Every structure is written in structure tokens, then in C-alpha cells.
Amino acid sequence: MVTAEQLQHHLDNCLTGTQIEGLGDFYKGKVRDNYSTDDGRRILVTTDRQSAFDRNLGLIPLKSQALTQLSSWWFEHTKDIVKNHVIEVPDPCIVIGKNVKTIPIEMVIRGYLSGSTGTSSWMAYHNGERTYCGHTLPEGMLKNQKFENPLITPTTKDDIHDENIDFFTVVESGLVDPALWEQMVDVTYKLFERGQQLAAKGGLILVDTKYEFGVDEEGKLVLIDEIHTSDSSRFWKADTYQALIADGKEPENFDKEFLRLWFRDRCDPYNDENLPEMPDEFRIEVALRYIETYERITGEAFQMPESSVQERVVGVLEGLR
Template sequence: MDFAALRPYAAHVLSDAAIPELPNPYHGKVRDNYDLPDGRRIIIASDRISAFDRILAAIPFKGQVLTQTARFWFERTADICPNHVLEYPDPSVVVARRLDILPVEIVVRGYLAGTTGTSILTLYKRGEREMYGHRLPDGMADNEKLPAPIITPTSKAFDGGHDEPLTPDQILSQGLLTAQQWETLSRYALALFTRGQAMAAERGLILADTKYEFGTDAEGRIVLADEIHTPDSSRYWFAESYPERFAAGQRPESFDKDFVRAWVAERCDPYCDPIPEIPAEMILQTAAVYIQASETITGEQFELPASGEPPLERIRRNLARFF
């Protein structure tokens, strides 16, 4: 979508979803959550964009794009494993089962890629070949396809700490998961990734890696939570240009959503300095990329709202029965 088409919606943002009538609020970096007494959780995806451990801006339609992209995938993977979804009362809202989130974060990787300290490419470039309980072959190039997808689990830092790489043996010896939980979680994650890669290929995309979050419900079942195969939780590349760019040693072509992050990082120390005012055109350009990503991933057209009703008013109206 051309970002010029989004200019009338520059103020159409959900920067905050505080709803006093809803009980037990928890406000995260980008989601506002409310726990109902009957074990359900209302999860509202705001349009906030987070980086450098702070909120940078609000991007029109970002929360709706991520909610609806995740919905697309939840509905098409429900035969693989149970998920937390109960209903979607609003385009930016999911009502879900409240889960006890497991203390292990799961990333499935199909390619030697990544930039963070826990990514396999970073570790590989340090000379490591044994990682996450796997051994990678020598002589691999940046962004090369792995012999087979692998699970790279990390500890889940709940209180601002740093995620640390784990092996299956460490997961079991530290009591983070039982052997049965790890077997089930691993089976689910690899099956979800296989489905995701196959469907992405039909859309001209490569699903290079993705993050999954699992929890347990009241009966102890392992349930998929959070989001699945969205532009924020997954690394997608364009399949058509991948071979040529890989052969040339170039980074694969992808959805570039990091305009705002890069712009801020070039102008200040984003961890310490005040954030400068971000140009409106850049915010709209980022919104356009999110919408393009969703349309490409799902094959479904994103419909801009016909009315000028502010997002929070719409959400309040659609959630009134929960007050």
C-alpha cells in the first residue's frame, strides 16, 4: 500500500488502551491486558512501537495488522496444536485463555541468520559450532539454509534480564520443563514452522525463522500463546531475489519495518537521550510496510476503515459487554 493513501489516517492510532471499566489491568510495552474473573484474558494490541527498551511512537494500524495476521495463522494451524484464542470481538483485540507462560522461549530457525547476541549467525561468526544442543557444519555462509530447521531455546527473562541460550539437557536438568513438556513443545514448534514455511512459499516468501511462546492451561495442556508468524515475530525474505542476493553475499530482501528505529539511532543515544520528534511521513511509511507485509503474508487485502471513529472508541464499543 502506498503510504500516501494513509495520510488521512495519520491520527488514527491506538497509543493507549486504558479502559477503567475492565478489571485487573496489566500494561505491557505494546499490549494492554485485562484479566477477567472467569479465567479469560482480554489482549488489546496497541499501535505503540517499542525499541531500545522504550516506546518510540505509535504506528497507525500496527496493532490491528499484527492481531489479524496472527488470527490468520492461528486459524490455519489449530489442527497442529491448541492455541489460546477464544474470540475476536474487535480487529485489534483477542479474548484468550489465561495461561501460565512456560519459562522457555522457542525460536525455530531454518537459516543461518540473525543479529542479536543469541542468534546462531552471531555465535557462528564467533567460531562456535556447538549451540543449543546442535552442531552446525563448518564453511557455512551468512543467511545460508540449514541442513534442517532447528529449535534454539532461550531462558525467558521476565524481569528485564537477558535471555540466555539453552540446550535441551539444560532445560531438563534445571527443571524448566518436564521431558514430556519438552517433547510436546518441540513437536508443536517444528510442525508449526513446517506449515509456516510451506504456506509462505506459496506467497513468494521464505520464512527464515520465527518465535513461539507457549503456556499451560488449567488442565496442564501446552497451548500456543502470544502471536504466530507475524512480521514482528518472524523473519520473512522474498524468495525470488534470495538466490541472487545470497550468491552475491548480500542480505536477503525483506520487509523493512525499521525506519523509525534506524532514524532514532542515527540521531541520539536511544537508551539515554530524549527521543527526537519522528517525522509524520516516516510513521506513515512504516504503517504502509506493516500493511504490505500482512497482505503479502496472508494474501488478504487490508481494508481501511470507512468511518473516522477513533480506534479506542471502537474498541470500547466492542468490549462493552465485558464491563
């Protein structure tokens, strides 16, 4: 078990970002630094940058490692369902993937009526909507209640802000070819089911998540980006869930929702120009959650770094040139 005391020593040991000359075409994402190489690889460096509300909120120590290692574990444990992009994991913070043509839809799948952001199912339901991304929702559902069957609620991929789209019009809109769409839907249900089963072994509920896909040169569907991390998914603690929601309280979060709630309590994160700075104790608490999620799901002990993460990662990247 990693302790707050241990993390105290790593508050400044954050991976802020990289930009290595001569490694490949550089794209700085919200969280990841991407390098596309001439020979068709995509080097994804997850940083410790924390994003939410489409904004950068600061740095969370060891987040990169916790997320990258968790995602790698999931890729390994779902590769029988769908091909994925992973070629190699040369560092706990770096994945080398096959660079593929991305499909411009994010496959969001939701097991529970939840969320607090504008695009979430709960906000729509709460505002009286009973059709959500084309799905009809029954009357009388409680916040955070489980759906009878998980809902796929796709969004269009956009640089600034993702938009929900109707599940039944994706093909009509010409964004995805029908046969490919059918396969994406099938794979999304299977991945989510696997995710829920394996998360449950670690005492967690996989509430919702999103998958990104691409197509390789043979036209095959490939799972890209990251899978079932605390950045792309919501996790709740399973053993306290029932009692808390019956009481009208929020489930115990193991993901970004915890962070979102913290900001919401203190500011208007979509509109305020300046957001409050995360205090050290809070950064540690967020980091501990990311690490605990990794440990619960994989059953493996998180290995604390022994040197500067930034220097180590830059060193590995330089060696890849």
C-alpha cells in the same frame, strides 16, 4: 493495495493504549494491553506501539490491526497442530484468549543464520562461536544462509531481556517437565514447517519466529500470545533472496529487521539515552510493510478503518465489561 497516500491520513489515527476500569487485572506489556478477567479470559489489545531493542520507539499506524488479523489467521490455519488460546476476536485489534499458566520459555526457531541483535545466530557465528544454544554449526556458513534443519534456540522469559539457553538443558534446569518439553519441541517444528509453507505461497520466506505456550487446567499444551506476525517473526522476500545473498547483500525484509537497521544506522539503540524520532515517511513505510505482509500471507485485502481506531477499540472494550 493500500497506498502511502491512504496512510498519510492515518498518521495520527493510532491506538496508543487503553486502560479500562472494571474489565479485569491490567498488565501493560511492551506492545499489548492485557486484561485478565475473573472468569479466566485474557483480553489482549495489540496497540500501535512499536518496540525493539527492549524499548518503545513510537507509534506505527494500523500496525495493531495488521498484526492482530495476521495472528488470528495463523491461529486458524494451525489449530490442527496444536490447541490455541483464541476464544473470540471481537475487533480487528483485540483477541480474547483463554488465560492459561504460561511456560517460562520462549520457543525461538530459526531457519537461517541471521540477525543483528546480540542474541542472534549470525552475531554468535560471526564472533567465532560454533555451538549455539547447544547446537553445533558447520564451518563456512554465509550470513543469511539457510540451515540444513531449523534450529530451536529457546530463551528464558524475562521482564527486561530474554536470554538464550541451551536446547539440551531446558529439562535438566527444571524449567519444563520432560513430557511437555517433548511436545513443545514437536509442535514447534510442525508450526514452523506450516508457517514456511504458507508464507511461501505469498512469496515470503519465514526466516525465524518464536512461540509462547501455556498449559490449561487439563494440563494440555496451548499456543498463546501471537503467531507468525511481523513482530514475532522475520520474513524475507523469496524471489530476490538468492541473488541478494550471493551478492553479499541483505535480503529484502518484511519485518522488524527493517526498522532495527534504520535505528542502527542512526544511533546506538541499546545505549543512547534518546533515540531519533521516526519521521512520518518512515512510519508509513513500516506500516506498509506490516500491511503487505498481512495481505501476501492471508491473500485478503486489508480493510482501512473508517473512524478513530482508539475510540472504536475503547468502545468495544467498554462493551465487554
